[in-house]
């Protein structure tokens with residue numbers, strides 16, 4: 382390969398670097414074709430847009446928005462839209478790359494994409510959020526389409542945002558195009574089971590890990606960082622399955638009770654008070670403390686880069702199951718591995734969301750809708766078989782579960798890329 386000094390591109394931020402480091406570790410193990418390697422470490426295309434919104438006070442505020450396609454070898458690119466103040470090009474590019482490996486690992490005919498707007502949705506009115514979503518859709522419209530790129534919820538977005546997105550796209554086309562977005566309300570073609578799909582997927586792989594590690598699930602203790610869509614549904618489902626959810630947290634603070642927290646009561650409390658702070662029924666803890674709690678399963682389901690070189694040595698759990706995307710820094714991986722902590726990596730653990738998104742897209746294209754039983758059975762099958770494949774490779778190649786998951790995903794698209802060849 383020709384070696385020349387390169388100027389780093391603008392998306393080369395610490396989080397993007399983290400995605401590249403993970404990729405390169407796996408690519409080395411795979412002895413990946415260097416030409417394919419070159420193509421995987423860069424996004425395929427990235428769009429930055431300005432999204433002007435007339436706010437409720439009548440002033441016009443301009444938000445920064447992005448949509449990035451990392452890959453589209455196997456089909457349309459797929460990925461969520463994130464509304465968060467931290468959104469920037471590097472973050473969206475990293476998340477798009479992770480979507481590529483995730484879709485390939487679980488065998489979906491999708492490439493990876495991600496989008497986002499740098500904003501704080503918690504301080505915006507419904508009216509402002511609607512206008513921002515519609516204008517963002519219009520701004521990125523050349524880059525999306527049911528066969529091109531399909532959007533979904535991510536941090537800070539939900540089914541209402543997807544409904545506005547779908548409606549705006551459909552207005553431009555002149556007819557309803559439900560398959561442009563997944564994670565929509567059921568009334569406009571959403572799939573049953575999509576809302577809790579990521580949480581359900583997490584529970585499936587945790588149960589598989591229990592089986593492999595010969596842990597009896599009864600009363601096992603779980604600590605969950607984050608109480609958004611992923612954190613809440615995971616907590617609820619594990620609580621219903623008889624686990625002891627000993628700690629949970631939201632952006633502001635956390636709760637701890639060694640005998641187990643009352644998850645439905647916390648949910649009711651949050652509906653009234655927005656945050657869990659002040660809930661009686663647990664001791665106050667911080668988000669950082671939560672990570673170091675003594676428990677069987679630790680589930681980081683909030684934001685990226687939470688488990689680091691600094692705190693990895695202090696974790697006191699048997700299993701880390703990554704609900705969030707990128708919650709563990711690459712320097713922490715070998716520390717967890719050495720300490721015998723069993724890691725279920727993000728691209729495997731949280732892939733239930735995009736898997737049911739795929740079911741939703743298929744149902745939309747066929748105009749034929751499935752029953753809950755079918756969604757959950759198929760999801761269970763996908764998750765369990767992905768877990769088994771990753772575990773098998775991890776044991777046969779003596780690598781941790783993250784490496785094995787990435788190797789499987791990367792290898793699949795690499796084969797497809799080689800088969801298609803390079804145009805022109």
Ligand code: GLU
Pocket residue numbers: 459460461462531532533534535536563706731732734735736738
């Ligand atoms: N945002 C979710 C993820 O990171 C779901 C993506 C999708 O359903 O397309 O996996």
